[in-house]
Amino acid sequence: xxxxxNGKPEEFQSGTVLDLLKAKNIEPQMVAVEVNxxxxxxxxxxxxxxxxxxxxxxxxxMGGGR
Amino acid sequence: xxxxxxxxxxxxxHILLPEVGGKxxxxxxxxxxxxxxxxxxxxxxxxxxxxxGVGTIGLIxxxxxxxxxxxxxxxxxxxxxxxxxxxxxxxxxxxxxxxVSVSMYEERLTAGNxxxxxxxxxxxxxxxxxxxxxxxINDACFFAEKxxxxxxxxxxxxxxxxxxxxxxxxxxxVFKAPPPPGLVASCQEAGVIGVLAGIIGTIQxxxxxxxxxxxxxxxxxxxxxxxxxxxxxxxxKVRRNPNCALCGEHPTITELFDDGDPYAGCAARPxx
Numbered sequence: 001x002x003x004x005x006n007g008k009p010e011e012f013q014s015g016t017v018l019d020l021l022k023a024k025n026i027e028p029q030m031v032a033v034e035v036n037x038x039x040x041x042x043x044x045x046x047x048x049x050x051x052x053x054x055x056x057x058x059x060x061x062m063g064g065g066r
Numbered sequence: 067x068x069x070x071x072x073x074x075x076x077x078x079x080h081i082l083l084p085e086v087g088g089k090x091x092x093x094x095x096x097x098x099x100x101x102x103x104x105x106x107x108x109x110x111x112x113x114x115x116x117x118x119g120v121g122t123i124g125l126i127x128x129x130x131x132x133x134x135x136x137x138x139x140x141x142x143x144x145x146x147x148x149x150x151x152x153x154x155x156x157x158x159x160x161x162x163x164x165x166v167s168v169s170m171y172e173e174r175l176t177a178g179n180x181x182x183x184x185x186x187x188x189x190x191x192x193x194x195x196x197x198x199x200x201x202x203i204n205d206a207c208f209f210a211e212k213x214x215x216x217x218x219x220x221x222x223x224x225x226x227x228x229x230x231x232x233x234x235x236x237x238x239x240v241f242k243a244p245p246p247p248g249l250v251a252s253c254q255e256a257g258v259i260g261v262l263a264g265i266i267g268t269i270q271x272x273x274x275x276x277x278x279x280x281x282x283x284x285x286x287x288x289x290x291x292x293x294x295x296x297x298x299x300x301x302x303k304v305r306r307n308p309n310c311a312l313c314g315e316h317p318t319i320t321e322l323f324d325d326g327d328p329y330a331g332c333a334a335r336p337x338x
Binding site: 006007027029030032034037038039041042057059060061062063064065066 | 249
């Protein structure tokens with residue numbers, strides 16, 4: 001199936017948001033995840049199943065300023 | 067308050083704008099904007115806000131100018147190395163526009179001093195370089211009900227968003243808490259393309275002026291991410307989070323606190 005990750009359509013077999021993070025080698029503590037404009041609680045990453053057409057945003061911390 | 071002929075000339079390109087006019091320029095002249103951090107983001111914001119004729123600019127920074135700052139912190143010049151950033155900043159602001167009054171706070175923003183400082187301002191601009199401080203600013207602005215223009219830069223990426231407490235999503239609605247120390251690189255560790263500070267810092271200044279003027283649509287409920295490699299902006303919608311520990315329905319953060327050591331995980335920090 002296809003999901004949109006940070007605005008780009010990508011193929012993803014199926015599974016949870018945590019599966020997607022693992023497939024992309026992203027440490028869950030490093031990102032906030034939004035699915036269809038809603039921020040997920042960290043505990044929900046493993047229980048939230050993705051569906052065709054879902055819009056996923058990985059929001060990485062960006063802490064610089066000086 | 068009446069403008070002198072010289073001021074009418076100085077601000078003529080603003081006054082010409084129907085959205086600003088003499089009335090708007092007076093709003094700018096009466097406004098008070100606080101810059102937390104007089105560095106990468108704070109520099110361009112300070113200079114443009116000074117040029118715009120903001121009445122009072124507050125500068126908070128405990129550091130002195132370091133040679134490594136000059137690649138992006140355009141408020142400071144080579145002879146300023148070793149001098150307090152707030153002092154160097156005040157001189158540049160007033161050289162550009164003597165109309166502007168500058169309040170200097172040569173200290174770090176903490177849970178102890180935040181309300182006292184922030185309370186005096188209309189808008190707060192986040193130009194700090196660490197997560198504990200970003201969360202502290204977010205929390206302090208929420209409790210003090212001050213609009214906050216958040217900004218962040220790293221490598222070739224930048225982000226900016228406007229937060230109106232109790233109306234739009236706050237930083238904690240999206241990012242619950244600072245990342246574990248050492249997990250996310252800082253500019254000090256990972257580098258940053260200097261001009262990015264100019265792009266994000268000037269958007270922050272734009273947002274601050276829009277709020278002062280009441281013009282247009284603020285950058286609330288949206289993260290504006292910029293990728294300098296592709297020269298591409300992307301907007302990510304963010305909603306208020308009912309589970310937010312700060313501004314949600316059952317808040318667990320009910321008072322200001324220092325959320326971690328600002329220098330934890332940093333390889334080195336300039337000696338202040």
